[in-house]
Each structure stands twice: as structure tokens, then as C-alpha cells.
Amino acid sequence: GAGVSQSPSNKVTEKGKDVELRCDPISGHTALYWYRQSLGQGLEFLIYFQGNSAPDKSGLPSDRFSAERTGGSVSTLTIQRTQQEDSAVYLCASSQWGSTGANVLTFGAGSRLTVL
Amino acid sequence: AQSVTQLDSQVPVFEEAPVELRCNYSSSVSVYLFWYVQYPNQGLQLLLKYLSGSTLVKGINGFEAEFNKSQTSFHLRKPSVHISDTAEYFCAVRQGAQKLVFGQGTRLTINP
Numbered sequence: 001g002a003g004v005s006q007s008p009s010n011k012v013t014e015k016g017k018d019v020e021l022r023c024d025p026i027s028g029h030t031a032l033y034w035y036r037q038s039l040g041q042g043l044e045f046l047i048y049f050q051g052n053s054a055p056d057k058s059g060l061p062s063d064r065f066s067a068e069r070t071g072g073s074v075s076t077l078t079i080q081r082t083q084q085e086d087s088a089v090y091l092c093a094s095s096q097w098g099s100t101g102a103n104v105l106t107f108g109a110g111s112r113l114t115v116l
Numbered sequence: 117a118q119s120v121t122q123l124d125s126q127v128p129v130f131e132e133a134p135v136e137l138r139c140n141y142s143s144s145v146s147v148y149l150f151w152y153v154q155y156p157n158q159g160l161q162l163l164l165k166y167l168s169g170s171t172l173v174k175g176i177n178g179f180e181a182e183f184n185k186s187q188t189s190f191h192l193r194k195p196s197v198h199i200s201d202t203a204e205y206f207c208a209v210r211q212g213a214q215k216l217v218f219g220q221g222t223r224l225t226i227n228p
Contacts, residue, residue, distance in 0.1 A: 004159075031214055040125070042220030043206060050214060091159070105216060107159040
């Protein structure tokens with residue numbers, strides 16, 4: 001597609017429920033990122049995928065969070081047993097792989113998660 | 117690990133006034149630095165980037181930033197702001213091969 005597509009745009013859930021957030025990156029972009037944006041907290045790195053390499057999961061805040069990327073394209077971020085502190089905007093970005101820092105991240109509009 | 121600090125969480129300025137948004141980075145190796153902007157209810161988009169070469173980098177919408185190695189800074193500037201510049205601005209540094217680490221953001225508010 002023309003841009004990074006995320007769904008749902010808004011999700012309200014009850015504490016303890018599981019949620020799945022989807023990201024469809026730009027066609028041909030080999031790198032895919034998930035960030036979390038909380039009020040006053042800036043952008044917190046969660047995970048990134050690059051081609052067939054093992055993902056960098058160093059930013060996942062707990063084992064309730066997981067992500068997968070199927071076929072090198074669409075990614076799903078899953079949060080199990082949601083807690084109120086998980087409320088945030090979850091941003092997905094994609095980029096073309098580059099050996100220099102020239103890769104530019106293109107962001108989606110985000111999925112706003114509210115845990116009641 | 118490389119990181120960035122944005123010194124101001126909020127910056128209010130009057131329309132047509134100059135503005136500087138401050139960003140300091142921590143790194144002992146060569147750095148790649150970025151500024152992204154997030155307009156209200158929109159996703160982030162790249163304003164400008166520094167990879168190497170000239171320390172003065174020009175971006176979109178009249179913004180520029182200067183890489184200062186001795187002060188480990190990458191401040192964003194615009195000589196005359198408009199109402200449409202109201203947004204949140206994020207400084208970022210590349211960490212490792214591909215990951216971008218962002219600062220906490222600076223909310224720029226333009227008053228008429």
C-alpha cells in the first residue's frame with residue numbers, strides 16, 4: 001500500500017483481556033518496528049523485525065507482550081492479560097534496509113489502546 | 117547505548133518568532149541523528165536527518181538543525197514559526213544497526 005496501515009485505530013478493552021494490534025507495512029520494506037507512545041513518555045521502542053533475522057525484542061516490557069511477522073509482511077502485536085498501564089498509542093513503522101543510517105522510518109497513524 | 121535527551125517538554129512561542137528545540141545525545145561513536153514531527157492526530161513524519169558531512173542540515177517546512185559534536189547536541193531551529201508548526205517534535209538517534217531511540221518529545225505551541 002501507499003503507507004503503513006494499522007488496525008484497529010481505537011481499541012477499548014477490559015483489564016485482563018487479550019488484544020491484538022495489526023500493522024501492514026509499506027510493500028517492499030524489509031524492516032518493521034513497534035513503538036509505544038504514552039502521555040509524557042515519548043516513544044518507547046518495543047520490537048523490530050528485519051527480514052528473516054531474529055527480531056530484536058529488547059524493548060518488550062513484559063512477557064505479556066509478543067509480536068510476530070508473517071511472511072515478512074504483516075505484523076501482529078499481542079498483549080495478553082491487559083493492564084491499565086498498557087493504555088497507550090501503539091505505533092508501527094517500516095523502512096527499507098540500509099547499511100547506513102539512511103533508512104527512514106515511515107510511521108502508521110497508530111492504534112490507541114484504552115484498558116478500563 | 118546511545119540515547120537522546122530533549123531538554124524542554126513544552127515550548128510556547130508567538131507566531132513569526134524564532135524557535136529552537138533542544139536535543140542532546142550521548143554517544144562515543146559516530147551518530148546518525150533525526151528529527152521527527154507529529155502533527156495533531158497524525159503519525160510521525162521525518163523532518164530532517166544528519167548522517168555525515170555538513171553539520172547544518174535543512175529539512176522540510178523551513179526547519180534546520182545543527183550537529184555539534186563538541187557539545188553533543190542536535191538542536192532544531194526555525195527563524196519564523198507559523199500556527200501550522202504546532203506539533204510535537206521528537207529527536208532520535210540510531211542505536212546499533214537499525215533501531216531508532218527517541219527522546220521524550222517537545223510540544224511546540226504557537227500563539228497568535
